[in-house]
Structure formats: structure tokens, C-alpha cells
Amino acid sequence: MSAERPSLPPVRLNSEAELARDALAAPLFVRAVRLARWAGPDTRVGAGGELAEAQLPAAAEHLDLPADEDGAAYASEAWRLAVDTGLLDVTDPEEGADDEGQGTDGETEGTVTTGENLALLTGGSPQDVLSIWLDGLDAVHADATAPVLDDFADLVGEDGSIDFDALDWDPEAEAEFLDGVLGNLYLLTLADNGAGEGPVPLPALAASMIVPDDMGEPTDDILEQVSEAMMRLDDQFRLLEPIGIVEYHPVDEALLVEEGEAADASAAGADDEDVTRYGMVKLTPLGLYGIRARMLEAGVDAPAVGDLAGKGADALLDGIAHYPESAARAEVKLWLAEYGAGSAVSAAAELLAAARGADEGAPLRRLHCQQALALAGPSAEPAVRAVLGDPELGGLARVWLAERGEADVPAPPEAMIFWLAIDTIAAQLDADGELDELQGLIEGLSAQHSGFFDEVWRVDHPATADVLEAMGRLHSDKKAAKDARKAAFKARSRAGG
Known part of the structure; x- marks a missing residue:
């Protein structure tokens, strides 16, 4: 509720090294790199940077492509990608044109030199490789959305101009x-x-x-x-x-x-x-x-597992608020790894501090804090024991200690039991979990204490009335559901509406 939900679920990406290897192995990229290394001082290009038609057969042969129209088309495509990604730099044919720059048809041709990006493919970082590959993806994406020209001649006017309006292309x-x-x-x-x-x-x-x-x-x-x-x-x-x-x-x-x-x-x-x-x-x-x-x-919120590593605990707990369980666990593990094995107490203390609050998202933060502490291991115990007396954190601290089998866990006061019950249900309501699981939680918590609804409406928690209304909707026992609705009314009246 308080944490803005991402428009997409988090993605687990391969490492940059693995992705860079995949990029270098992409067939079109491989051909572009081979042509970039093949090109030399005698390689001629047209006004648009395209490889001169007379040189397409040699380029296709170098790429082990067939000596036909398809081979020439594939070679031309790879050449364009090499130019678009900076593997080759094209010299404008109009710059310093002379008789030596004349093509076989009499038109001026340009030349090409090795681009700076070519060296980065072997001497740069994986990020350099991926950056170059992304430029290539943009170029191919543009080709894929270009108009399909079934009969280009129909678009050329008598004066040689192209009627782009006739393309019906947006x-x-x-x-x-x-x-x-x-x-x-x-x-x-x-x-x-x-x-x-x-x-x-x-x-x-x-x-x-x-x-x-x-x-x-x-x-x-x-x-x-x-x-x-x-x-x-x-x-x-x-x-x-x-x-x-x-x-x-x-x-x-x-x-x-x-x-x-x-x-x-x-x-x-x-x-x-x-x-x-x-x-x-x-x-x-x-x-x-x-x-x-x-x-x-394009400004789309597309999170990836690992984005939150190295950030504060508040960013972590808010960030994973609506992650799937396995993705949240993976993110927490990466976050804890940034602290190192010897800093579990500091990590736990930061998590607990970030879990405090009375805002709408606080219950879900506390739920994820408890789950994160389970991954922190026994070294986090001093930080957990330090909050046993905290009215917001004392309940989850006791749960954590009890789950680890600690024998000296102090009994919680009754007010803390009710507060923790409201906080736990509020977190699950915010998490939009499975209805059956939520219903089981509601019925289980309300059954643990006789006269639950006679007392729980007094809990000083911002979500008390909302939780009780939800219990009234979801409880399978009609009497308990009615008691929950009455308690919700009392809670709203106590809070002044």
C-alpha cells in the first residue's frame, strides 16, 4: 500500500560476464565483428555508409555466406551493424573526394577505418561489450520497424523524389x-x-x-x-x-x-x-x-534481483515489499552479502530500525524484516534481543528467538500479543497473498485467545479497524465474523471515526 508496486516483477539476470559472452556469440554481432576486422584502407563505402555493391561478394565470402543475393544481403546487414555500433568509422565521400575516390559507376565513394569500439570487445569490460551490443539491438529494432517496401519503384516520383506519405507508415x-x-x-x-x-x-x-x-x-x-x-x-x-x-x-x-x-x-x-x-x-x-x-x-519500472544490494535497509524492505517469495529471498541474501559474514549484528540492527513506523507499509516491512533476519543467521541475536522491549519490534523479536529454539525468551505482555496479531494480518493483507492462507491465519490468530474480539479493538495500531473489518469478511465462522465487525465498529469509534 505505502510501497509503490513495480509495474513488472523482478527479473533474475545472468551475470554481466555471461551476458557479454552471449552478446559476442550472437550470429549477427559475430558477422559484424568479422567484417570490422576484415575492412581495410581499400574498402569503399557509399554515401549512406553502406558497403559498396562491388565489394559485397568478397564480404559474403569472408563470412562464409553463399555467393548469391541472400549472401550479399546478410553481408550488407552485418556491415550496417558494424557501422551503427561504432566498430567501423565511415568517412563521408564528399570529404576530400578526388579521382581515386570514384566508384565503377562514376559516383564518389567514401572510405572506412576501424572504430574505437572494436578494441573494447577484447580489451574492455563486460559492461563495454553490453553497451555496444545494446546499440546494435537499437539498430536492429529500427530495421524491424521499418516499412515493408513491396514495390519501391511505385514510391518514386517522376522527379526522383520518394513519396513517403504513400507508405502509410507511422x-x-x-x-x-x-x-x-x-x-x-x-x-x-x-x-x-x-x-x-x-x-x-x-x-x-x-x-x-x-x-x-x-x-x-x-x-x-x-x-x-x-x-x-x-x-x-x-x-x-x-x-x-x-x-x-x-x-x-x-x-x-x-x-x-x-x-x-x-x-x-x-x-x-x-x-x-x-x-x-x-x-x-x-x-x-x-x-x-x-x-x-x-x-x-523508456522510464518503465523494471526491477532486477540485485538492484537493492548495497542500499540502505529501508530501501531493501520497501523494494521487496511485493516481490515473489523466492525473489525476495534472493535479494535479501545479496543485500546481506554486501555486509559480510562478520557484520550480521550491524545488518540486523539496520533492518530492525528500518522496520519501525506507523505508516501503511510498516506492517509489511516488519514481516519482511522478520524473514530477512531468518536469513541473517544466529549472529544476529544480539541485535534482536536489543529490541525485546520495543512495542513495535518486541513481538517479532520473540518469534525469531522462539523459532531458533532459545529457551530464555521472555513472555510477551498481553497488549503485545494483540498488537502483533493486528500487525501480522495487516502485513498479509498488504501482501495480497493466497485467500486460503490469509483466512487460515485470521482464524488461527483469533482462536489463540479466548474473547479475542472483546479485547483486540482496543489495540493502538493504525490498521486495527481495517484488519477487523477484513476478519469480518473472511472468517468462516458466522459468529466470529459478526464479532469481528462489531469490534471494527468499536475500533473506529475509539479512533474518532
Whole structure:
């Protein structure tokens, strides 16, 4: 409630060293690096920095590509990436042009030199490699959202100018749509705490962007839009796969013969075997890193496990407030590791201090503090014992000591028992846990003390009335639920409304 919930669950990324190795192994990036090392003083480029057409066969041969149009296209694509990522620096052909700079067709050509970034791939840090790779991802993303030119000649006017309006192409809308698709794929990958790491059917991914959430049976118009989106995404994922962000099983070309069949698959009428023929896509570990980097640049809150290591305990407890349990544990372990094994007391003391408070998020902070202390180990005991008399922390301190089997745990005063019960339920309500677990907690705590609802409404806790109202809604025993609602009314009256 108080802690602002991130728009996406936390992602567990591979180490930067592992990601850098993946980046250097991406097929398109490999080709770009090979061409950057192949280029020399005699390599000629056109006005747009593209490799001169006469040199494409040699470039394709160097990349072990076939000596045909496809080989030349792949070589040209790799060359553009090398230029876009700073592996090569292009000299404008207009600068110092002379007879030696004339191409075979009489047009002036430029030259190319090694870019500074090429040396960073071997002599730089993993961060340097990933930064260069991200530039490459941006370039490929731009290519993927470029207009499809079926007949470029139709766009050229009599005066040689290009009629861009005839393209019916909105670059911002195209980029936004692809980013939305990649964002949905990212979210599906992280769904259920990483259980969604399998491939996603292309029809489902396209439908996630087209079909309204409140629509029952998709209309023919919607299905046609899904089909068109699938075909566009098929082209785009074919372009994106070589940069290493996805593993892609493309649409079976045999299906494209019969118009409209792709749309039929999106209606979820095909079985699993059939769905694979309509395209399957999966984000790679490098893809998770790359898409997250793009989202962060766009201002999206996309947390990663490890972001909070080295920050204060207040940032930790607020940050993990709505993390899945396993991600929260991993984050706490990394945070504790920053302190070192010999500083458990200091770490525990900082956690306990950050857990105090009467704001809406304080109960959940205390719950996560207790869980974090369990990971801190027995060395944290002095810090825990130091707060036994604290009205806000004394209850969780006793629970921690009792769970460790300590025999000399002082009995809590009755007021602390009731306060801890309210605080615990308030934390679970804020955590949005499973309803059955929450109901069991409510019934278990209220049953531990006879006359619970006769006393608990007097607890001086900001969440007392809200907790009692929730107990009235969730308690399975009708009499207890009625008693809880009466107690909630008393608590509100005691608090002045």
C-alpha cells in the first residue's frame, strides 16, 4: 500500500560476464565483428555508409555466406551493424573526394577505418561489450520497424523524389507496437515467478496486443487484425533472432498459401502440435537483459534481483515489499552479502530500525524484516534481543528467538500479543497473498485467545479497524465474523471515526 508496486516483477539476470559472452556469440554481432576486422584502407563505402555493391561478394565470402543475393544481403546487414555500433568509422565521400575516390559507376565513394569500439570487445569490460551490443539491438529494432517496401519503384516520383506519405507508415506507432509485444513477452517470461520461461505461441502474442481484455468471442475483423499482426511479427522476429534476444520458430510457410488460416489459429482452436506451426518465440537471457534495458530507458519500472544490494535497509524492505517469495529471498541474501559474514549484528540492527513506523507499509516491512533476519543467521541475536522491549519490534523479536529454539525468551505482555496479531494480518493483507492462507491465519490468530474480539479493538495500531473489518469478511465462522465487525465498529469509534 505505502510501497509503490513495480509495474513488472523482478527479473533474475545472468551475470554481466555471461551476458557479454552471449552478446559476442550472437550470429549477427559475430558477422559484424568479422567484417570490422576484415575492412581495410581499400574498402569503399557509399554515401549512406553502406558497403559498396562491388565489394559485397568478397564480404559474403569472408563470412562464409553463399555467393548469391541472400549472401550479399546478410553481408550488407552485418556491415550496417558494424557501422551503427561504432566498430567501423565511415568517412563521408564528399570529404576530400578526388579521382581515386570514384566508384565503377562514376559516383564518389567514401572510405572506412576501424572504430574505437572494436578494441573494447577484447580489451574492455563486460559492461563495454553490453553497451555496444545494446546499440546494435537499437539498430536492429529500427530495421524491424521499418516499412515493408513491396514495390519501391511505385514510391518514386517522376522527379526522383520518394513519396513517403504513400507508405502509410507511422514510425512511432510501429516502434510502440513492437515494444508492446516485447514487453508482453517479457512479462509472460517472468509470469508465475519464472514458470513462464517456455516459448510463447505467436498467435497468443499477437492477440495480446489486438484483442480487448473484455472481449468474449473475437470478431472477424479482430481475427483479421491478429492475422496481419502475426505476419508482421513473423518478419520482425526473423530479424531480431540473429542479434540474440529471442529463439524463434517461424511460421510454417506452407500455412501462408491459404489466406486467413493464421487468424483461425489465434482463435485458440488449434491443438499444441498445430500451434507450433504458427510460430513460437522465447526470450533468451540476453533478451531479458536487452528488453529490460530498453524499458528502463523508456522510464518503465523494471526491477532486477540485485538492484537493492548495497542500499540502505529501508530501501531493501520497501523494494521487496511485493516481490515473489523466492525473489525476495534472493535479494535479501545479496543485500546481506554486501555486509559480510562478520557484520550480521550491524545488518540486523539496520533492518530492525528500518522496520519501525506507523505508516501503511510498516506492517509489511516488519514481516519482511522478520524473514530477512531468518536469513541473517544466529549472529544476529544480539541485535534482536536489543529490541525485546520495543512495542513495535518486541513481538517479532520473540518469534525469531522462539523459532531458533532459545529457551530464555521472555513472555510477551498481553497488549503485545494483540498488537502483533493486528500487525501480522495487516502485513498479509498488504501482501495480497493466497485467500486460503490469509483466512487460515485470521482464524488461527483469533482462536489463540479466548474473547479475542472483546479485547483486540482496543489495540493502538493504525490498521486495527481495517484488519477487523477484513476478519469480518473472511472468517468462516458466522459468529466470529459478526464479532469481528462489531469490534471494527468499536475500533473506529475509539479512533474518532
